Amino acid sequence: MVEQVLKKAVDKALHSVFGGKDFERIVMEKGVLLTLMDVSRQTYPKETIMILEGRVVRKELRISGVLFEQYDANEWSAHIELYHLPTSSAAVGTFHSHPGPSNRPSNADVHLFGKFGLVHFIARVPYREQDFACYDKAGRRLPFFVV
Numbered sequence: 001m002v003e004q005v006l007k008k009a010v011d012k013a014l015h016s017v018f019g020g021k022d023f024e025r026i027v028m029e030k031g032v033l034l035t036l037m038d039v040s041r042q043t044y045p046k047e048t049i050m051i052l053e054g055r056v057v058r059k060e061l062r063i064s065g066v067l068f069e070q071y072d073a074n075e076w077s078a079h080i081e082l083y084h085l086p087t088s089s090a091a092v093g094t095f096h097s098h099p100g101p102s103n104r105p106s107n108a109d110v111h112l113f114g115k116f117g118l119v120h121f122i123a124r125v126p127y128r129e130q131d132f133a134c135y136d137k138a139g140r141r142l143p144f145f146v147v
């Protein structure tokens with residue numbers, strides 16, 4: 001399950017140094033969004049999960065890449081090999097798809113959001129831009145912009 005994948009992310013990758021940086025605005029580059037849409041649709045009805053890359057510059061958290069996009073998912077789980085992450089990882093959060101009509105985080109999602117990263121995206125079917133939602137570590141919804 002996605003929860004297990006996120007747990008693995010916590011365990012393996014994520015001595016994140018970004019947790020202390022604050023920001024007032026979240027932007028996702030269009031190319032990243034399109035990649036996430038594509039992979040979510042190709043993976044459906046399985047889930048997919050990825051680590052998002054970015055940085056905070058002048059109070060803006062800009063998501064500019066997918067740090068790792070290899071995955072191996074089945075109907076019940078998504079799995080990524082996080083040990084391939086570069087050590088200078090600019091991982092700022094996660095993305096995962098839900099194969100249903102809700103893009104709200106599960107309790108387990110929220111629990112693991114709290115352990116790593118600044119922002120976490122979830123997309124629901126049918127994975128259009130408006131089907132994406134962004135959350136903070138506590139699972140509170142945050143606005144974001146596509147640039």
Ligand SMILES: [Zn+2]
Nearest residue numbers: 002105106109
């Ligand atoms: Zn979830």
